[in-house]
Amino acid sequence: MPSSMPPPPVPRNTSTSSSRVSHSRSTTTPTPSMTSASRAATPSTLHPRGIPSRSGTSLGQHSSYSFTSSSQTPRKRHASTASGRRSRAASSVWGSESHVVICAVSEGRGVSPSVGLAFVNITTNEAVLSQICDSQFYVKTIHKIQMYDPSTILMVDAAFPPNQKSNLLSIIEEELQGTSIEPLSRKYWSENTGLDLIGNLAFKEDYEATKVAIQGNFYATCCFAAAVQYAEFSCHVSIMHHSLRIRYQPSENTMMIDISTIHSLELIQNLQNPKSKDCLFGLLNETLTPMGSRMLRSNILQPSTQADNTLRPRYDALDELTVKEDMFFEIRKALKEFADVEKLLTTLVIVPNQASIYASEQAINQILSIKAFVTAVPKLHEALKTARTDLLTKVRNFCRPELTQPVADLISEAINEDVTIMKTPLDMRNQRTYAVKSGVHGLLDVARQTYKEATDDVHQHLNEIADVHGISAELKFDDKRQYWLRLQRSDFEDQPLPDILINQVTKGTWIECQTLMLVQLNNRIADSTNETIMLSDNVIQKLLDAIRGHVPDLFRVCESIALLDMIASFGQSVTTRDYIRPEISDTLALKGARHPICERVNPERFVPNDVFANNQHRFQIITGCNMSGKSTYIRMISLLQVMAQIGCYVPAQYAVFPIIQQLFVRMSTDDSIEANMSTFSLEMREMAFILRNINGKSLAVIDELGRATSTRDGLAIALAISEALIQSNSLVWFATHFQQLSSILGSRTGVLNLHLSTEVSRQNDDKPKMTMLYKISSGPVKEENYGLGLARVIGFPNEFIRIAEEVSTTLAENIEQKRQNSQSRKLIQRRRLILNLHETLTQLQEPSMDDSARGAYLKRLQNEFVVRMDKIESS
Incomplete structure (x- = not known):
């Protein structure tokens, strides 16, 4: 066509x-x-x-x-x-x-x-x-x-x-x-x-x-x-x-998390190494089934905002799993027996338009996979027999044997009980050949007997080769060549290969080959196998048609297994990493909170921190030295919020979270050559997106806004955006090196100044030494020239540091001088001089001074006032 x-x-x-x-x-x-x-x-x-x-x-x-x-x-x-x-x-x-x-x-x-x-x-x-x-x-x-x-x-x-x-x-x-x-x-x-x-x-x-x-x-x-x-x-x-x-x-x-936030927080994939498990999905993915893994991914990308219907039942179920260890281990053991049931059930309703041997083989594989599935469900139901929480009880009801037993009965009527799904090509072919019970079709039994006799001939042929030619060969099988022989290459260093061996291929220390008789036997076996598959197809198709009527029930069982696998995966993380159950409230409060990914990488070195935010402290400015932990601190808050809203426990001593509808994170310093966009243009585009959509139910994390452009423009933009974020009534953590931001906004309602502490000490050579404490403290950062201190610790040459310090001192003096010489300073000095003049003239009105002395004093006062005013104007 x-x-x-x-x-x-x-x-x-x-x-x-x-x-x-x-x-x-x-x-x-x-x-x-x-x-x-x-x-x-x-x-x-x-x-x-x-x-x-x-x-x-x-x-x-x-x-x-x-x-x-x-x-x-x-x-x-x-x-x-x-x-x-x-x-x-x-x-x-x-x-x-x-x-x-x-x-x-x-x-x-x-x-x-x-x-x-x-x-x-x-x-x-x-x-x-x-x-x-x-x-x-x-x-x-x-x-x-x-x-x-x-x-x-x-x-x-x-x-x-x-x-x-x-x-x-x-x-x-x-x-x-x-x-x-x-x-x-x-x-x-x-x-x-x-x-x-x-x-x-x-x-x-x-x-x-x-x-x-x-x-x-x-x-x-x-x-x-x-x-x-x-x-x-x-x-x-x-x-x-x-x-x-x-x-x-x-x-x-569901919570809205944009793509930029997903990448910045490394929710699904590590930015540095895509194959690494150092991301939230890799951290929590202790699932044992592909369905559970997909459900976990879906929940991380779209966390729930339903506290009563979704989150609290998951917390309760997780609570029960962590308390009842025997039930938890039985569930994990039962889950290991499930393959990708979701895709398996999908193949039941996708049938090739034309019949073929391949399609018939796949149909038998589907039956054997469904048999393994329905056989494993009662074990999971038994593992849940002591469950008491609502969520686990619902899962147990969906896995009750009454739903899967009709399918198991249909399969047992036509399929041999000892036939199961296998992995190796030869085992799979054998299982497909003997899948349907004997006695169903007379020609089918004859084809199987032919298959058995041809297989026996292959092994007999192998023994004949060993007897006649005195060689030891291994019999191997794959889908393309079917049966073939493998010989040790070292056995034929001093003698040629027998002429009976054909299709010779040398691979390392092995020689792979066949014989003409083996090829002929392979063809006989293939013909008998195809005939067996074709004769079995009628029985298999009728069985599949009967099973399709139970697909809705099987899908519900599959979805219940996926949810249980995700909750059990959370239980594995909770019991091995010391997580606690969070509470749902209008306030965000964390005590001894830990960054989940950093904690796994460096469990002994990570320093826990506290977090508190409500309507009175909803905009928090985080300052601190370089490498003091600002980015880690604000990322931790976002990640724990996501964990809480997927129904997982969090790494902290105590945790309370509000329900967040939107999560925004602005952290990346990437540019895009392909899109012809610089770092600053991408930063502004993402901030424009945040400002258009943020509201009182949002949480925003902003890191180093405005650092990709000039200092003056960056500060101005950071200040303007901060004003807009304050007015949005959202929860915002704003990490910055602009210390002016904390002083300007410090008196605003809802604004809280915090910093990551640093300990400064003097060494024997009187050089300052900076020690990062990674601990959050109140107020703006107090250390000055911490960038130079970090450069000294990293190991820059002393001459470089000395010149940099001189430049920094000179710049600071120039700024102070400019401040002193500013117009506002001049205005203050002029007003002060005029006020002094007014006070002096008021005193000269006293009658105790004669007119000649008063006139001379006024003339001298006039000259002094003019000189001092000229000095102010000329400075």
Whole structure:
């Protein structure tokens, strides 16, 4: 079929065969994404089904991934961001794996536009709907899209040129460079179609709850309709009835953390070494399942703001796990038996469009994996039998045997009990061959007997080679060559290899080879294996169809396991690192708090600190010497706030946190050559973003604002921004070297001056020595010339330090002289001189002095006044 005519989607009906997800088996090639200019210049062609594709390219040729005929695994293309940072996938809720995510975006008009979003993850078979009341800058919308890192973004075609480009489209193109943005005809954005699709695709048990959640959210429903239809027509994917996990995610229930903050705080990835675990995700990721790891990542990027419904139940569950050690260890032991169940269940509703040996083999592997899954669930239920808290009780109810036993019974009827999922290629082939029980199909038993006899012939052939040629060979197996021989190279240094050995390959100290008889036996075994797989396929497909009816229950079990794994991971961190349970209040108070990442790197050297902030102390200016710990102190506050709002304990002696809706961090000193932006321009852009969105429910951490430009401009900008942040009534920690800032703002309401202490002592050569105490103290920093002191400690030459000190002293004297000579100083001196003159003239009115003496005194006073006034004016 030509590329411009992709196969039509499988129509939906109630039959099982047509309700599977169908994939195109044809190999497609990614096409590069087009800029808005090229899109405007190239007219869209119409897909046979009405979906527009650019430049006549088949919609099967998706611009962000392709399907290969061998694995059916989508490959996702990631592009670097405009700022030159690593791919956003490192900060994605669904992780950096090859997820194929389609995002549909629709907006309403108005002063505060409503934006609908729908994310359909083809890889994990789930959809997230959201409707946001955003500002004209679409900050929340961009943040939401960045969190899910979509492969393709869909928008109504009217938002593209030659029509007037919408403001939302312009912002998305600017902020999400490298992501494909596709126009889609308006007729696909239908609320009625979206409601019908939700009714057809959502789990039956979840439909009513989903229907209530999306009620009134017109734009989110329209986006869901567009995303699903695009997935069907463009990606050749149809979703099985009542198999899609649909959830509505309101934006007000999670903390907003922008991408810059995620990178600055190293929430997901270490900035210096991407492979290092020295980040918050690496610190807390003690999970034992891939599902738990993904849930932890999602929670770190979107911490909850629901204290009663989410955070306190998690604290209670974590409390119980840390107290009941036996239950905790049993849970961890049971969790080790679970593989990536989420992806496994997704494959149940993704069925190849054409039958093949590979597809049949994968189907048997799926059955064996599901068997291992349902076998492991009762063990987890048993481990939770003593649980008493609400959250653990709910997890136990979702893992009760009644939900998985029907699936286990279906499998036991057709699959041998002793057949399990294996890892090595030979074991996997053997398990697939003997998966279906004997007696189900007569020809199947004959094919297995042929397989067994051919395998026995291989081992007999190996013995014959050893007897006839006197060589000792190891029998090996892999998927490509199947059976082959491995010989020691040293055994044939003095003699040639026998002629019977073919396909010889030398690798190090080994010789890999085959024989003609072995090749023939491999072909016989392959034929018998393929015949066995084909004969088993009918039984396997019927079994899969029966299991698909239980997919909603299995997904709920999977999600419960993921949540339990995350909580148990927190329990592992709590018991090994001495964390304590935080409280939720309106005040932020920490006693003996520790930076979680620094503490792990240097557990013996880290100095705990106290933190306190409320409405009377909401703007805190942190000063201190270089390397005194200012950045570490303010980062610690942000990281502990995130930990508290994902339901984890925190490293402190006592902790109280408010619920924060938005977290802003301005720390990076990077520039962006690619975007032609300097450090200062990036700094100002991020601060503009913060000032537009900060409010009384926000927490902001600002480090060294204004240091990337001149001292005067930097101080002026820092002062102006500080005034705006004070008026926002948010919690702010502002670290700076501008000591004038603390003196100017010190008297303002809500402002508190703090500094990191430093101990200065004198050495034998009378040189000052600075010792960083890393302890927070009240008031601004008192040390002077601490930069020179640090340079001396680092080891600069003495001559350099001496010259620098002389320059510093000279500059200080000049500043003082200028201060003395300032106009205000002159005005004070003139006023003082005039007041003295007035006092003297008042005294001369006394009648005790004769007129001649009074006249001479006045003349002398006049001359003295003129001289002193001239001196003031000429200085």
